Amino acid sequence: MSDAGFDSGPQVANDNMSEAPIDDEIYAAAYAAEKENFATYEFLDEYGDVPPHDEELRRSLFEKLAETLTLEGEHMEVLNTLNVQIEGRGSVPPIKSFEDAGLHPVMLENLYLCGYKRPSPIQQAVIPAILNDNEVLACAQTGTGKTAAFLIPILSKLMGKFKEVAAPRPGLGLPTGVICRAEPLIVIITPTRELALQIFDHARRLCYRTMLRPVCIFGGGYKDGEYGQDAQLNKGCDILIATPGRLIDYLNRPQFISMRRLKYAVLDEADELLSGDWEDPITRILFGGDANLDCDRKLFLCSATFPEDALITAEEYLGRDFNMITIGRMSSTHSNIEHNIMEIDFRDKRDRVYELLSEQVNVKRTVIFCNTKVECDRLDDFLYNKQLPVICTHSGRPQLDRESAMKMFREGEKAILITTAVFARGMDVRDVTQVINYDMPSAAQGGINEFVHRIGRTARMGNVGHAISFFTDRNEDIAEDLVKLLREVGQPVPGFLEILVEGPGAVENGDAGEGIEGLDDAFGEPNGNVTVEDDAFGAPAPQANDDSW
Numbered sequence: 292m293s294d295a296g297f298d299s300g301p302q303v304a305n306d307n308m309s310e311a312p313i314d315d316e317i318y319a320a321a322y323a324a325e326k327e328n329f330a331t332y333e334f335l336d337e338y339g340d341v342p343p344h345d346e347e348l349r350r351s352l353f354e355k356l357a358e359t360l361t362l363e364g365e366h367m368e369v370l371n372t373l374n375v376q377i378e379g380r381g382s383v384p385p386i387k388s389f390e391d392a393g394l395h396p397v398m399l400e401n402l403y404l405c406g407y408k409r410p411s412p413i414q415q416a417v418i419p420a421i422l423n424d425n426e427v428l429a430c431a432q433t434g435t436g437k438t439a440a441f442l443i444p445i446l447s448k449l450m451g452k453f454k455e456v457a458a459p460r461p462g463l464g465l466p467t468g469v470i471c472r473a474e475p476l477i478v479i480i481t482p483t484r485e486l487a488l489q490i491f492d493h494a495r496r497l498c499y500r501t502m503l504r505p506v507c508i509f510g511g512g513y514k515d516g517e518y519g520q521d522a523q524l525n526k527g528c529d530i531l532i533a534t535p536g537r538l539i540d541y542l543n544r545p546q547f548i549s550m551r552r553l554k555y556a557v558l559d560e561a562d563e564l565l566s567g568d569w570e571d572p573i574t575r576i577l578f579g580g581d582a583n584l585d586c587d588r589k590l591f592l593c594s595a596t597f598p599e600d601a602l603i604t605a606e607e608y609l610g611r612d613f614n615m616i617t618i619g620r621m622s623s624t625h626s627n628i629e630h631n632i633m634e635i636d637f638r639d640k641r642d643r644v645y646e647l648l649s650e651q652v653n654v655k656r657t658v659i660f661c662n663t664k665v666e667c668d669r670l671d672d673f674l675y676n677k678q679l680p681v682i683c684t685h686s687g688r689p690q691l692d693r694e695s696a697m698k699m700f701r702e703g704e705k706a707i708l709i710t711t712a713v714f715a716r717g718m719d720v721r722d723v724t725q726v727i728n729y730d731m732p733s734a735a736q737g738g739i740n741e742f743v744h745r746i747g748r749t750a751r752m753g754n755v756g757h758a759i760s761f762f763t764d765r766n767e768d769i770a771e772d773l774v775k776l777l778r779e780v781g782q783p784v785p786g787f788l789e790i791l792v793e794g795p796g797a798v799e800n801g802d803a804g805e806g807i808e809g810l811d812d813a814f815g816e817p818n819g820n821v822t823v824e825d826d827a828f829g830a831p832a833p834q835a836n837d838d839s840w
């Protein structure tokens with residue numbers, strides 16, 4: 292990836308580097324102020340099966356939700372009509388509603404508190420597969436609820452048998468005050484610390500009124516002190532959400548964590564985690580040390596993109612008997628995003644972005660992507676000096692700055708976030724109505740797959756959004772893939788791009804930019820079909836082949 296980078300990876304090294312010594316008191320104060328943000332439901336031994344509400348926690352977990360999280364938008368039909376393909380041994384048909392899925396009653400209540408009325412297409416397919424004990428590789432468009440697709444069934448399954456499988460912890464089997472070692476039942480690994488915290492929040496909500504205790508560990512986060520990661524682990528942990536570098540760091544200190552009870556491992560943004568930089572740490576986490584290698588341990592992989600090489604590695608990890616679940620074409624996007632690809636001289640980018648931002652009305656939140664940290668900082672200075680409400684975050688900034696930038700952006704104090712690849716994957720902020728690719732991702736920076744993740748910060752869960760991309764003469768390496776993607780989702784392809792890809796005759800002949808029509812042929816199935824195949828591993832999946840551009 293670019294130097295914008297993720298948490299660790301080349302990160303195992305970075306992980307520690309990013310812990311620049313920061314004054315203990317500053318951290319302690321910040322974490323005390325954030326106490327509420329780390330609170331989880333404390334289940335006591337004396338509760339029966341369904342414990343009482345904790346009003347303060349309920350308010351803090353759910354009442355602010357509508358202000359910060361994406362809610363289902365008005366264009367879910369765009370997602371609902373995509374082709375659903377479920378392949379692999381033991382495939383099961385999708386569910387229609389949460390109520391039909393056989394979920395634990397507390398999970399159903401928590402979904403209601405989250406405001407989730409019905410499962411999204413990927414949830415309809417993944418929830419029954421996991422409840423049926425199948426391993427899953429899931430690929431669906433950005434912002435379509437993949438995180439909950441995994442969390443809901445896994446947590447629901449464990450809710451019923453916590454006492455049989457979980458490690459004792461203070462208050463639940465161990466005398467209070469006894470230091471315990473975390474022995475998680477679930478580990479969720481994700482490339483960035485921001486995403487780890489976001490998934491932790493998600494898990495906190497879905498674990499409300501259950502015995503399951505989530506803990507989040509990430510590079511750059513404080514280990515010592517009352518709210519530090521050591522103390523959190525020492526209180527017991529059933530669901531561990533982690534960035535790989537920090538997790539390896541803790542696995543080297545086995546007095547804190549053991550993986551011997553692990554029942555479920557999830558790789559979120561799996562294609563990134565299975566890429567060259569990450570493969571070794573991931574292998575070590577899943578198979579090294581005292582990892583539970585019993586056949587009852589299940590692996591789940593999800594992402595919006597699976598390039599061919601990541602798919603091959605994924606299949607090696609999963610073995611033969613897994614369900615491959617794809618919504619639409621693998622690594623594609625959806626048509627709730629309106630695109631504007633602007634041809635521009637690279638020297639004019641700064642002025643043009645300023646013009647755009649100062650002219651616009653009705654844009655709630657904007658994310659601007661640059662390819663490097665240096666460019667981010669420069670653009671931040673420039674736009675800040677022009678009095679625009681900008682905030683900047685990237686992997687070169689101290690952890691507290693990163694957290695505070697995210698908070699300001701989420702809470703609407705700053706409407707424009709300037710960032711790098713660190714924000715491209717998974718981040719879910721309500722009302723991001725526009726993404727600007729100030730720099731296009733080059734092939735070395737992930738190319739079209741990175742583009743798909745970046746634009747996916749808008750138009751999430753049936754909402755609509757805009758993506759503006761500055762295209763300079765340095766971006767020719769993404770042109771062909773870009774044209775294919777735009778046509779697939781029925782978006783206009785600008786003339787300059789058609790000429791670049793297809794030569795000067797393309798525009799005159801009128802054979803370009805026909806949008807989605809041609810694709811129904813290319814991908815075999817008309818939209819809206821559900822295909823459930825039980826024995827697909829003999830033959831390559833059509834999506835995987837089509838994905839190889």
Ligand SMILES: Nc1ncnc2c1ncn2[C@@H]1O[C@H](COP(=O)(O)OP(=O)(O)OP(=O)(O)O)[C@@H](O)[C@H]1O
Nearest residue numbers: 361407409411433434435436437438595717719752
């Ligand atoms: N069934 C549902 N109904 C309404 N909202 C939902 C539902 N499931 C998830 N959401 C919300 O949709 C948003 C997007 O979900 P999520 O972040 O899991 O998407 P994703 O597919 O993982 O995206 P990405 O590919 O960018 O990682 C979140 O705000 C989540 O709370």
